[in-house]
Amino acid sequence: MQIINPATEEVIQEVAEDTPETIQEKYQFLKEGQKQWAAVPLVQRISAIEKFYALLDERKDELAETLTKEVGKPVQQSYNEINGARKRIEYFIKNSAKWLAEEWITEEDATREKIVYEPLGIIANISAWNYPYLVGVNVFIPALIGGNGVLYKPSEYSTLTGLHIQRLLYLSGIPENVFSIVIGKGAAGQALLDLPLDGYFFTGSYRTGKYIAEQTAGKLVPVQLELGGKDPLYVMDDVEDVKAVAEAALEGAVYNTGQSCCAVERIYVQEKIYDAFVDTFVTEAKKLITGNPLNRETSIGPVSRKEQLPFLKEQVEDARTRGGKILSGGNSLPGKGYFFEPTVVVDANHSMKLMTEESFGPVIGIQKVKDDNEAVELMKDTPYGLTAAVYSKSLERAEKVMKQMDTGTVYWNCCDRVSAALPWSGRKNSGLGATLSYHGIRAFVQPKAYHLRG
Numbered sequence: 168m169q170i171i172n173p174a175t176e177e178v179i180q181e182v183a184e185d186t187p188e189t190i191q192e193k194y195q196f197l198k199e200g201q202k203q204w205a206a207v208p209l210v211q212r213i214s215a216i217e218k219f220y221a222l223l224d225e226r227k228d229e230l231a232e233t234l235t236k237e238v239g240k241p242v243q244q245s246y247n248e249i250n251g252a253r254k255r256i257e258y259f260i261k262n263s264a265k266w267l268a269e270e271w272i273t274e275e276d277a278t279r280e281k282i283v284y285e286p287l288g289i290i291a292n293i294s295a296w297n298y299p300y301l302v303g304v305n306v307f308i309p310a311l312i313g314g315n316g317v318l319y320k321p322s323e324y325s326t327l328t329g330l331h332i333q334r335l336l337y338l339s340g341i342p343e344n345v346f347s348i349v350i351g352k353g354a355a356g357q358a359l360l361d362l363p364l365d366g367y368f369f370t371g372s373y374r375t376g377k378y379i380a381e382q383t384a385g386k387l388v389p390v391q392l393e394l395g396g397k398d399p400l401y402v403m404d405d406v407e408d409v410k411a412v413a414e415a416a417l418e419g420a421v422y423n424t425g426q427s428c429c430a431v432e433r434i435y436v437q438e439k440i441y442d443a444f445v446d447t448f449v450t451e452a453k454k455l456i457t458g459n460p461l462n463r464e465t466s467i468g469p470v471s472r473k474e475q476l477p478f479l480k481e482q483v484e485d486a487r488t489r490g491g492k493i494l495s496g497g498n499s500l501p502g503k504g505y506f507f508e509p510t511v512v513v514d515a516n517h518s519m520k521l522m523t524e525e526s527f528g529p530v531i532g533i534q535k536v537k538d539d540n541e542a543v544e545l546m547k548d549t550p551y552g553l554t555a556a557v558y559s560k561s562l563e564r565a566e567k568v569m570k571q572m573d574t575g576t577v578y579w580n581c582c583d584r585v586s587a588a589l590p591w592s593g594r595k596n597s598g599l600g601a602t603l604s605y606h607g608i609r610a611f612v613q614p615k616a617y618h619l620r621g
């Protein structure tokens with residue numbers, strides 16, 4: 168399999184793909200190892216993760232460079248991602264013992280009762296490429312701490328990062344028969360679905376997620392899906408600093424070149440402040456530096472996959488034919504690399520694909536609304552349910568909107584953020600189950616009820 172740099176279209180490296188046979192061998196190898204790992208005391212398992220946490224910092228220059236070369240992420244954002252992953256790991260290090268400890272429920276009656284949390288067994292961690300560290304650590308860190316074996320399939324677009332992760336976990340003391348990378352494309356993922364694993368933890372598109380849920384349904388094991396979104400951001404007319412809100416909304420839309428599951432994907436602005444908002448938004452969008460992601464000042468890199476360029480162009484053209492005005496960008500850049508200009512479409516409406524289908528690129532539509540009711544109707548008009556953001560001076564007014572959102576996350580005066588202490592979950596086509604927080608620690612264990620008499 169060739170690993171291609173999306174900024175230069177050069178082949179960085181070739182790697183050997185796993186076959187169904189090698190994946191089966193890895194599974195057999197993990198079957199023994201997992202049982203021994205589950206018997207290792209929790210403090211020792213956590214101590215291996217502490218070493219991994221330290222190594223991520225020690226090796227961050229090399230890791231950030233690989234990440235940028237492989238997925239095109241602006242290098243400052245690669246450092247941010249590694250730091251962000253460390254913060255999540257820190258949360259798991261500090262909180263796992265509390266949530267995995269046995270719980271005495273009834274201690275004084277003739278029959279004493281307690282709950283013990285046991286690992287699931289061997290789980291599949293099938294991951295997306297856009298934040299390979301963040302979406303990876305959401306799964307493999309609590310899974311390993313919980314005593315599971317992990318078959319980790321990074322996306323084909325972030326394979327080299329996956330190999331770094333494996334190497335650093337081994338250096339940290341995670342045994343080779345407890346964690347194993349599976350290298351390949353969709354077929355390698357399919358081979359994981361064909362194995363009798365004890366859980367499937369997937370991050371990726373709705374289409375693949377639904378397929379995985381259907382394929383694994385008969386196994387009766389936990390299946391968690393972290394899928395895409397079409398996340399709305401609504402700006403009320405009482406915001407005090409329209410310029411600051413426009414800047415925050417732009418960052419939420421184009422960070423990671425717009426390739427975030429919780430990126431701001433559509434914006435609604437109340438009519439009184441619409442013109443002022445659009446003015447700043449477009450002015451700031453035009454200042455964004457698109458180019459070589461290895462330069463520290465670059466804010467927009469290439470999109471990671473070539474197929475995304477005609478897809479984004481099609482969304483922009485569809486918006487144009489339905490009355491949208493393109494005030495910035497609109498095209499891919501000529502020459503080598505998969506670059507698309509940061510694109511702002513105003514006078515957007517819901518007949519446009521740009522406002523209804525996940526874009527996953529540096530393009531955004533802005534629509535004018537009369538009042539909160541119209542905004543709520545439009546925000547809810549989606550099959551997705553990941554996040555929704557409201558900007559307003561008044562929490563009370565914002566809360567009325569947030570309560571009506573059928574999403575796993577709501578934001579007031581912020582957007583496009585994830586906290587390790589809160590559950591990360593999507594509703595409707597955005598997913599099933601939660602990672603992070605104590606929910607994301609308990610997701611990798613199963614309760615056993617003890618009834619003790621005598």
Ligand code: NDP
Pocket residue numbers: 293294295296297298302320321322323324351352353354355356357360370371372373374375376378379393394395396427428429525527553591593597598
């Ligand atoms: P895909 O669904 O294309 O791929 C996700 C993973 O599934 C990859 O490792 C892929 O392998 C693998 N895969 C593909 N086909 C199969 C199959 N038949 N069986 C098993 N595994 C398979 O998603 P992307 O990687 O393109 O990620 C982008 C999507 O992920 C966006 O929709 C984004 O919103 C969402 N996402 C959601 C997050 C959340 O927390 N809710 C976080 C990050 C992203 P390969 O790539 O090698 O083909």
